[in-house]
Amino acid sequence: MTKLSCFKAYDIRGKLETELNEEIAYKIGRAYGQIYQPKTVAVGCDVRLSSESLKQATIRGLNDAGVNVLDLGMTGTEEVYFAAFHLDVQGGIEVTASHNPMDYNGMKLVRENARPISADTGLKEIQALAETAAFTEVSLKGTTQSYNILAEFVQHLLTYIQPEKIRPLKLVVNAGNGAAGHVIDAIETQFKALNVPVEFIKVHHEADGTFPNGIPNPLLIENRDSTSQAVIAHQADMGIAWDGDFDRCFLFDEKGQFIEGYYIVGLLAQAFLLQHPNEKIVHDPRLVWNTQDLVEKYQGQTIQSKSGHAFIKQIMREENAIYGGEMSAHHYFRDFAYCDSGMIPWLLVASLLSETQQSLSSLVEDMIAKFPCSGEINFKVADSQATIQKIFDHYADQNPIIDRTDGVSLDFGAWRVNVRSSNTEPLLRLNIESRRDKQPRPMQSYVDELSAMIQS
Structure with missing residues (x-):
């Protein structure tokens, strides 16, 4: 029996060839299929050079376990989450290493309605079966068909805002050569059709698995200059940068200054409570005072959760919370099956800029002054x-x-x-x-x- 070290607390992540390869990916797909016995699973992958072949190996494993697959092609993680609650499927797998180094890859797995699979909720069982490879043969193998989820995904994203209320905005968008670009292009097309006056200035926009401008991880200070400088050069209203699988977005104000994720949690809580007073907001315990202060001010209720997506999603489901935010730039939404999205936050902030007629720096300056923080x-x-x-x-x-x-x-x-x-x-x-x-x-x-x- 081969011990697999790529299984982590929330997902699968490992060094290519030694910890994760096509043989291991096949076993993971096969184990997922045998344990959950779904009829159909949606599978996508990010732009890394190794992702497509790992995705195909995972699909072969699922098919050999009797599972039908909708191959979503190149996607961000949240497109797989969306497919898992929007389509008639019983689960989803995204092949991604997010912001890990070039020689890594991984997977994020969910069940029906995009319920997370982590160490406490099934990942250990998948690991055990993949390690023993005690697979049972099925009489009927599954089939695979391609499916483009993009148009339905973008239609869903636009339900979080009122496009007719968006004022003229100039936005710098930095996909970091990751998976976000194709969604921005589709949103741009929709905005044009609806006469929404938003201009997108695109930086490192093309998907490129060689990452010529470095691994997309805007949490690293050295990765922020390209967004910041573009905001200043174009006199933009806001800058937005994503990690590789775009489930996290990072915001820059009109002066090109990076806004700590902590204050964005407060901003999004405010955005929801302005429309939906008395709702519950979930936050992590790392930094709390600003969030608690704002939620109280806008007549909401805060609930503290352990950090990590599996914990936040569980508490949000139990409490029916409208929104959950972590200072690490993970933002979770009830109407998105309690999953995290890197697209919904910037749409909500653009909407807030329009509604309040304020700049992003003026929306957060009081919070930053009142509750200074170190950042992580x-x-x-x-x-x-x-x-x-x-x-x-x-x-x-x-x-x-x-x-x-x-x-x-x-x-x-x-x-x-x-x-x-x-x-x-x-x-x-x-x-x-x-x-x-x-x-x-x-x-x-x-x-x-x-x-x-x-x-x-």
């Missing part, structure tokens, strides 16, 4: 739990309010810190926020203090 800072440490305990012990005599929803959060009234182990990488993640009205020390002094403690 990552450290490579030998022992995450020991480091977290050291921080906990250091501040124990200050009697903070302690929250262990995810890692450890310590609330001192004037400032707050969350420290947690990454679910997907060997990293310790640090987030700090403060309250301007409590006149705390400068944010950087907290960052320096904790950084020194973690690295010592």
Whole structure:
């Protein structure tokens, strides 16, 4: 039996050839089909050079398990999510490594109605069967047909806004040579047909699996210049950049400044509550004060969830929450089967710019001033739990309010810190926020203090 190291907490991700190859992809498809026995599954892949062949191997595995496949071609993850709740299928698989290095690939798997499959909800069973390869032969193999979901997907996206209310906007869109470009082109065509006065300035737009401009990951500071500079050069109203499979989008204001994902959560909560007061908003525990403040202001209700898409989606379903947001730029929507989308957020913000007649910087400046934050800072440490305990012990005599929803959060009234182990990488993640009205020390002094403690 071969142990497979590509199975992670939420998805499948591994180094090409050694951890993930066509043989392993075939076994994953075959195991998925045998365990869930769906009639039909929608399958897509991102633009990486290895993705198409891994997708075809996965499809062969599904077919050999008796499963019919709708091959969606080159798609972003959310197009597979959309297919999984919109079409008459019982699941979906996207072959993608998102923002991982060039020599990686992976898969995201969902069941009917785009319910996530993670370690707690079936991924371990798929792994076990793929490892033993104890496959049962079926009498009737499945078939495969191509299906283009794009037009239906774009029609769905436009239901989140009122296109006739969009004022003239100039938007810089940076697909990072990933999968987002074809959706932007389709939205642009729809906007033209509806006379929506939006001009798109396209940067690194063509899908190119060699990633000539670097792996699309706008969380890396060095990857932000191309969007920022284009916003300034074209005097655009907003910049939008996506990761490779475009399930996360990152926003830049009209000055070309990157807006932390934390404040976008507050902005989107506001956008929903303006239209739908009294609804529930789910957020992660890393940074919370701004979200709680805004949701209260707009008569909503906040619910805290552990970080990670499987946890957020589950709580949103249980609570029937309209929207959920993580500061890592994952945004989840009830009307999108509680899945994350990198297209819906920028459409909502464009709508908010139109409705409020304000610039993006003016919409977020009060939040940033009121609740300054460090942004997420990552450290490579030998022992995450020991480091977290050291921080906990250091501040124990200050009697903070302690929250262990995810890692450890310590609330001192004037400032707050969350420290947690990454679910997907060997990293310790640090987030700090403060309250301007409590006149705390400068944010950087907290960052320096904790950084020194973690690295010592």
